[in-house]
Amino acid sequence: MDRQLKTSDSPNPLRILGHAYRTFSRIVDAQLRELGLAMSQLPVLIVLKQGKPLPQAELARIARVEQPSMAQLLNRMERDGLVERLADPEDKRSRLISLTERASRRMHKGKAIMEATVNIALQGFSTAEIEQLDKLMQRIDENLERAAEEGHY
Amino acid sequence: MDRQLKTSDSPNPLRILGHAYRTFSRIVDAQLRELGLAMSQLPVLIVLKQGKPLPQAELARIARVEQPSMAQLLNRMERDGLVERLADPEDKRSRLISLTERASRRMHKGKAIMEATVNIALQGFSTAEIEQLDKLMQRIDENLERAAEEGHY
DNA sequence: GATATGTTAATAGGTACCTATCAACACAAG
DNA sequence: CTTGTGTTGATAGGTACCTATTAACATATC
Numbered sequence: 158m159d160r161q162l163k164t165s166d167s168p169n170p171l172r173i174l175g176h177a178y179r180t181f182s183r184i185v186d187a188q189l190r191e192l193g194l195a196m197s198q199l200p201v202l203i204v205l206k207q208g209k210p211l212p213q214a215e216l217a218r219i220a221r222v223e224q225p226s227m228a229q230l231l232n233r234m235e236r237d238g239l240v241e242r243l244a245d246p247e248d249k250r251s252r253l254i255s256l257t258e259r260a261s262r263r264m265h266k267g268k269a270i271m272e273a274t275v276n277i278a279l280q281g282f283s284t285a286e287i288e289q290l291d292k293l294m295q296r297i298d299e300n301l302e303r304a305a306e307e308g309h310y
Numbered sequence: 311m312d313r314q315l316k317t318s319d320s321p322n323p324l325r326i327l328g329h330a331y332r333t334f335s336r337i338v339d340a341q342l343r344e345l346g347l348a349m350s351q352l353p354v355l356i357v358l359k360q361g362k363p364l365p366q367a368e369l370a371r372i373a374r375v376e377q378p379s380m381a382q383l384l385n386r387m388e389r390d391g392l393v394e395r396l397a398d399p400e401d402k403r404s405r406l407i408s409l410t411e412r413a414s415r416r417m418h419k420g421k422a423i424m425e426a427t428v429n430i431a432l433q434g435f436s437t438a439e440i441e442q443l444d445k446l447m448q449r450i451d452e453n454l455e456r457a458a459e460e461g462h463y
Numbered sequence: 464g465a466t467a468t469g470t471t472a473a474t475a476g477g478t479a480c481c482t483a484t485c486a487a488c489a490c491a492a493g
Numbered sequence: 494c495t496t497g498t499g500t501t502g503a504t505a506g507g508t509a510c511c512t513a514t515t516a517a518c519a520t521a522t523c
Contacts, residue, residue, distance in 0.1 A: 173447040176374045180454040250488045250501045280453045290446045294326040300433045301333040403471045403518045
């Protein structure tokens with residue numbers, strides 16, 4: 158009676174995808190929590206560490222989330238002392254986001270945790286398989302992105 | 311200057327995975343909203359349509375979410391008149407979840423929307439590629455599930 | 464039968480996303 | 494200089510997850 162109950166018949170990679178994604182973030186977030194970080198913050202931390210302060214909209218584009226999602230994320234990060242919002246002298250609408258010292262110091266350890274967990278997820282995968290998966294995922298992403306635009310979602 | 315800004319160097323299928331998943335649910339949810347349904351409800355609707363009323367814990371297991379997530383989902387579904395909670399005569403702790411007529415009627419259209427969107431996501435994929443993707447995703451899922459158990463996350 | 468141990472569900476509190484909308488400023492065209 | 498249009502960010506409100514905890518009942522054991 159160990160037969161898996163299925164809610165659909167044909168192989169549906171999209172259902173597994175959702176579960177894998179949630180399990181992945183659960184594992185990463187559990188480890189990052191001890192550092193006072195979270196997975197969603199990593200794109201922001203990494204790109205700001207590499208270069209100069211950036212406006213919010215640019216960070217949203219890089220992290221591939223909508224602008225209000227980024228605004229809220231930055232609110233939490235500001236509250237936790239990870240980023241500062243500095244007035245942009247060249248545009249009074251814009252405020253440039255910069256890392257605090259505290260965030261700079263924690264960043265590397267956080268990135269390492271992320272990479273280690275990616276390696277766990279890809280355990281037993283050959284280089285060829287990783288590349289193949291990457292290509293397949295990119296094609297799915299493009300298909301969906303095109304549909305989203307055309308369908309005005 | 312169209313070069314994509316990257317926050318990591320090596321191919322990281324997990325980042326694309328998150329974005330693809332969010333885009334997918336956005337497209338599906340936008341269409342289901344007109345029916346008064348949501349993507350997260352589909353596993354519940356489908357499995358209850360196929361068989362008899364089930365307890366909450368069983369539904370959580372099938373939908374692969376935690377028990378409180380299922381409890382809240384069922385709260386919303388009950389509020390929207392999609393499910394009913396009936397006392398279980400054999401176990402006073404348990405309440406069996408059953409579909410309403412309204413939900414039964416909408417279910418098929420919802421399932422069709424889901425399947426159509428899966429087909430869009432997999433546009434241009436050969437049967438072999440879909441199977442390959444499915445296998446790769448299952449291996450990732452198993453790797454992560456094992457890590458989650460071993461690491462007590 | 465009381466007591467300890469599971470099991471089922473509910474609730475509190477938080478993160479992370481989304482859409483829709485609005486406010487503030489920038490800037491080009493009339 | 495004003496007026497329209499674009500851009501940047503903030504806010505409101507909702508969904509869907511999560512962990513941690515508690516309440517209520519079930520069951521096995523002594």
